[in-house]
Amino acid sequence: xxxxxxxxxxxxxxxxxxxxxxxxxxxxxxxxxxxxxxxxxxxxxxxxxxxxxxxxxxxxxxxxxxxxxxxxxxxxxxxxxxxxxxxxxxxxxxxxxxxxxxxxxxxxxxxxxxxxxxxxxxxxxxxxxxxxxxxxxxxxxxxxxxxxxxxxxxxxxxxxxxxxxxxxxxxxxxxxxxxxxxxxxxxxxxxxxxxxxxxxxxxxxxxxxxxxxxxxxxxxxxxxxxxxxxxxxxxxxxxxxxxxxxxxxxxxxxxxxxxxxxxxxxxxxxxxxxxxxxxxxxxxxxxxxxxxxxxxxxxxxxxxxxxxxxxxxxxxxxxxxxxxxxxxxxxxxxxxxxxxxxxxxxxxxxxxxxxxxxxxxxxxxxxxxxxxxxxxxxxxxxxxxxxxxxxxxxxxxxxxxxxxxxxxxxxxxxxxxxxxxxxxxxxxxxxxxx
Amino acid sequence: xxxxxxxxxxxxxxxxxxxxxxxxxxxxxxxxxxxxxxxxxxxxxxxxxxxxxxxxxxxxxxxxxxxxxxxxxxxxxxxxxxxxxxxxxxxxxxxxxxxxxxxxxxxxxxxxxxxxxxxxxxxxxxxxxxxxxxxxxxxxxxxxxxxxxxxxxxxxxxxxxxxxxxxxxxxxxxxxxxxxxxxxxxxxxxxxxxxxxxxxxxxxxxxxxxxxxxxxxxxxxxxxxxxxxxxxxxxxxxxxxxxxxxxxxxxxxxxxxxxxxxxxxxxxxxxxxxxxxxxxxxxxxxxxxxxxxxxxxxxxxxxxxxxxxxxxxxxxxxxxxx
Numbered sequence: 001x002x003x004x005x006x007x008x009x010x011x012x013x014x015x016x017x018x019x020x021x022x023x024x025x026x027x028x029x030x031x032x033x034x035x036x037x038x039x040x041x042x043x044x045x046x047x048x049x050x051x052x053x054x055x056x057x058x059x060x061x062x063x064x065x066x067x068x069x070x071x072x073x074x075x076x077x078x079x080x081x082x083x084x085x086x087x088x089x090x091x092x093x094x095x096x097x098x099x100x101x102x103x104x105x106x107x108x109x110x111x112x113x114x115x116x117x118x119x120x121x122x123x124x125x126x127x128x129x130x131x132x133x134x135x136x137x138x139x140x141x142x143x144x145x146x147x148x149x150x151x152x153x154x155x156x157x158x159x160x161x162x163x164x165x166x167x168x169x170x171x172x173x174x175x176x177x178x179x180x181x182x183x184x185x186x187x188x189x190x191x192x193x194x195x196x197x198x199x200x201x202x203x204x205x206x207x208x209x210x211x212x213x214x215x216x217x218x219x220x221x222x223x224x225x226x227x228x229x230x231x232x233x234x235x236x237x238x239x240x241x242x243x244x245x246x247x248x249x250x251x252x253x254x255x256x257x258x259x260x261x262x263x264x265x266x267x268x269x270x271x272x273x274x275x276x277x278x279x280x281x282x283x284x285x286x287x288x289x290x291x292x293x294x295x296x297x298x299x300x301x302x303x304x305x306x307x308x309x310x311x312x313x314x315x316x317x318x319x320x321x322x323x324x325x326x327x328x329x330x331x332x333x334x335x336x337x338x339x340x341x342x343x344x345x346x347x348x349x350x351x352x353x354x355x356x357x358x359x360x361x362x363x364x365x366x367x368x369x370x371x372x373x374x375x376x377x378x379x380x381x382x383x384x385x386x387x388x389x390x391x392x393x394x395x396x397x398x399x400x401x402x403x404x405x406x407x408x409x410x411x412x413x414x415x416x417x418x419x420x421x422x423x424x425x426x427x428x429x430x431x432x433x434x
Numbered sequence: 435x436x437x438x439x440x441x442x443x444x445x446x447x448x449x450x451x452x453x454x455x456x457x458x459x460x461x462x463x464x465x466x467x468x469x470x471x472x473x474x475x476x477x478x479x480x481x482x483x484x485x486x487x488x489x490x491x492x493x494x495x496x497x498x499x500x501x502x503x504x505x506x507x508x509x510x511x512x513x514x515x516x517x518x519x520x521x522x523x524x525x526x527x528x529x530x531x532x533x534x535x536x537x538x539x540x541x542x543x544x545x546x547x548x549x550x551x552x553x554x555x556x557x558x559x560x561x562x563x564x565x566x567x568x569x570x571x572x573x574x575x576x577x578x579x580x581x582x583x584x585x586x587x588x589x590x591x592x593x594x595x596x597x598x599x600x601x602x603x604x605x606x607x608x609x610x611x612x613x614x615x616x617x618x619x620x621x622x623x624x625x626x627x628x629x630x631x632x633x634x635x636x637x638x639x640x641x642x643x644x645x646x647x648x649x650x651x652x653x654x655x656x657x658x659x660x661x662x663x664x665x666x667x668x669x670x671x672x673x674x675x676x677x678x679x680x681x682x683x684x685x686x687x688x689x690x691x692x693x694x695x696x697x698x699x700x701x702x703x704x705x706x707x708x709x710x711x712x713x714x715x716x717x718x719x720x721x722x723x724x725x726x727x728x729x730x731x732x733x734x735x736x737x738x739x740x741x742x743x744x745x746x747x748x749x750x751x752x753x754x755x756x
Contacts, residue, residue, distance in 0.1 A: 073721055073722075076502070076505070079505070080505055097502060100502055100503055100506050101502065101505055101506035102506045102507070103506075192705075193700050193701050193704065243614065244700050244701075244705070245700060246588070246613070246614075246699070246700035247593075247611060247613060247614035247700075249588075249592055249594070249595065378503075381723075382722075382723045385701070388701065389707075392704075392705070393706070396616075396706065398706075418499065418501065418503060418510075421512075422503060422510060
């Protein structure tokens with residue numbers, strides 16, 4: 001019922017927009033662009049586009065704000081219903097999926113002529129997430145990666161003045177903290193419902209994750225096994241609590257109580273920590289780039305964030321690109337950061353906001369130069385849910401590490417069957433001379 | 435037409451009378467039938483467009499591997515015959531979901547009906563005052579948004595700060611991680627569902643109780659029947675049709691368990707698949723991973739299960755009544 005009512009409301013709104021759009025078009029040759037913004041950014045971007053409209057009297061931008069949790073579904077249904085916007089903000093891991101639908105417009109020719117958008121001004125690992133094959137489909141808008149947030153006092157009490165950068169020493173530090181805090185507290189919080197941590201450890205050991213061009217899983221590879229064992233052992237040795245984001249209830253409170261001394265998480269938590277931690281703890285936390293199996297250069301993290309994309313069905317590609325270009329300007333990037341706390345995708349904005357030497361953001365600056373994209377296939381997200389499920393079995397002791405990894409490869413091979421069939425068919429067609 | 439005319443004919447006439455009268459009546463009947471069709475046409479069209487066609491399409495879909503690639507280019511869909519169904523029967527997730535759903539239906543269903551009946555009996559008792567107030571209070575969860583309720587219950591269930599573990603702790607029970615422990619997650623969901631849903635069944639039971647004639651109780655009383663005897667020999671049999679309705683409706687609703695685990699557990703259906711229901715699995719396959727063909731197959735398997743279970747229940751209750 002509720003759902004139906006909401007559907008109805010959406011349909012009505014869509015109808016209103018369509019009507020309003022018609023009037024504009026027939027009016028004075030004003031082009032109306034539809035922009036989908038997600039979550040908080042969707043709210044904030046309305047402020048940014050006002051300046052854009054002032055600069056471009058011939059263009060009006062209609063912003064639709066979509067909650068993150070519904071965005072993925074909405075984009076796909078919009079594609080099926082032929083109702084995609086002109087421009088949208090999307091999570092950069094969705095690009096492969098939207099490309100599989102043929103929903104996105106390639107941006108290479110626009111970038112080639114653009115005075116504003118220049119790939120050298122972006123973090124390389126992040127820019128790469130937007131490239132599929134040789135084609136560019138998105139322009140990074142803000143960036144996201146994972147680093148360590150930790151309690152400086154608890155680390156110091158365990159005898160460490162700085163965060164170790166090599167796995168072996170980092171583990172020693174975790175064990176020392178655990179000895180120090182006793183049986184009811186832990187050294188690190190690794191939420192069971194996040195796939196990011198085991199996968200990041202895998203990227204760090206150089207695990208390919210998939211093999212033969214994304215046709216099969218490669219989780220039984222010795223490099224991933226090493227990472228996975230490292231991850232599972234943190235639980236088995238009692239260094240990490242067996243908790244999810246939800247069962248921990250209020251992770252900030254628990255961090256403040258010293259329930260765990262470290263937490264691998266993302267940039268939005270800089271603001272959250274400052275807001276939510278009690279004053280007594282405010283001087284006792286810091287951020288650090290992730291340690292790696294072989295020292296800091298192997299301390300790689302994942303390249304996340306959101307990108308701006310243009311849809312293939314847009315009737316106003318020139319205006320749509322203008323909007324993307326506008327939102328990619330260093331000054332607009334800076335404003336987005338000031339309004340949301342999202343880390344800018346452009347390095348100039350980091351310089352202007354003096355973020356590089358910021359107490360908390362500096363770790364992200366370092367980390368963002370050491371990020372790598374995740375496999376770019378539509379099936380990746382489903383695969384990550386299998387990573388969670390198989391890791392959960394190993395953590396609860398229901399499966400050995402070998403069994404969990406073999407199971408993960410079986411899952412991956414089954415999931416990628418369709419992809420193998422399509423690649424095979426395309427290769428055959430190609431061979432047949434088309 | 436003849437047969438129809440005969441059926442409509444008033445009683446007491448002979449067949450030959452009817453034959454004679456049939457000719458002019460036929461025209462009238464035909465006109466009437468046309469008018470009737472015209473009146474039901476809008477409903478039929480809506481039913482066809484929004485129900486029958488989608489169901490038929492979904493049925494056909496369940497024999498293909500329609501997925502995100504096929505949404506992009508239809509040529510990427512393959513007809514796979516019974517492959518989805520075969521895959522389903524070999525999928526550990528599906529068996530987990532089926533086991534959990536049956537657990538939920540078999541434990542939660544009777545519990546809901548019993549609680550509802552008990553509440554209805556209490557509210558129907560003469561001695562109880564403020565009946566309207568209690569009825570409203572007990573019914574309130576039914577009309578409350580589950581998402582809002584879920585937040586409160588998440589706190590109630592919290593192993594460290596939750597009221598439930600606090601109360602149990604007073605009796606020396608060690609804290610239970612209700613939503614985080616695979617053994618307790620489903621009981622926690624059942625408890626929430628019973629609390630959320632019994633009000634609806636209760637209202638129907640109250641209506642059923644009020645339709646039992648008072649004389650029956652008076653007569654039984656005069657014959658020396660005690661309260662328990664009166665309950666077993668009057669209330670229960672007289673509530674037979676109500677039991678059937680409540681039982682079937684509750685069972686069908688519970689087979690479609692979805693929202694409770696979807697909002698209460700992270701990841702939805704966790705921990706360790708212990709609250710994954712069939713509908714939740716179908717939703718995730720269909721709308722999260724876009725395996726539409728596979729999700730359609732799940733839907734039809736669930737439909738078959740509900741159909742069979744309903745028939746069985748009706749048969750059992752009829753037998754118990756006779």
